[in-house]
Amino acid sequence: MTQRLFLPSLLFSLTIFFLRMNYNRRKYLLQYDRMTGFYRRDFYEKRLKRMRTHALLIIDIDHFKRINDTYGHKKGDEVIQEVAERILHTIRRKDVAVRWGGEEFLITFKSYSYQQLEAKAEQIRVAIDSELIKKLPVTISIGAIAESDISFSEAYKLADSALYLSKENGRNKVTMAD
Numbered sequence: 001m002t003q004r005l006f007l008p009s010l011l012f013s014l015t016i017f018f019l020r021m022n023y024n025r026r027k028y029l030l031q032y033d034r035m036t037g038f039y040r041r042d043f044y045e046k047r048l049k050r051m052r053t054h055a056l057l058i059i060d061i062d063h064f065k066r067i068n069d070t071y072g073h074k075k076g077d078e079v080i081q082e083v084a085e086r087i088l089h090t091i092r093r094k095d096v097a098v099r100w101g102g103e104e105f106l107i108t109f110k111s112y113s114y115q116q117l118e119a120k121a122e123q124i125r126v127a128i129d130s131e132l133i134k135k136l137p138v139t140i141s142i143g144a145i146a147e148s149d150i151s152f153s154e155a156y157k158l159a160d161s162a163l164y165l166s167k168e169n170g171r172n173k174v175t176m177a178d
Contacts, residue, residue, distance in 0.1 A: 067138075121142045121176075
């Protein structure tokens, strides 16, 4: 009698286990970018739009197209992964990293002042520039904003303009939006 109950119970338990594992895997893939481990833009952007205080960085890998064109997409992917890893090592667990586009990242910080954000942006820039990445010199440009009572859309525009200034002024720079 016990044997007859054991097999169906085991099969039921295994089915539940695999369904839960599949559900968790799908949930992870919907929320996180597989290459970087950062949140996906399409998942996290809704949350950003509800926020009214923003301390954020927009980070872009300098001359990334040249890396892809010269060394191939596999090397480009490796560079993105290493840049993401270095960013993760410089931010806190409560900070949020989002893969915003191909080689562009958005990082948000809770309770950061203008000075703290500028220092953190510089720390991230140095972490990327300090050592070769996959035997290549890689740099990033950063646009940053620390503002209260502002929509995400407006904060993003200002940080993006600051990023553009970083690129226009020679790249491998941090520019704070005013």
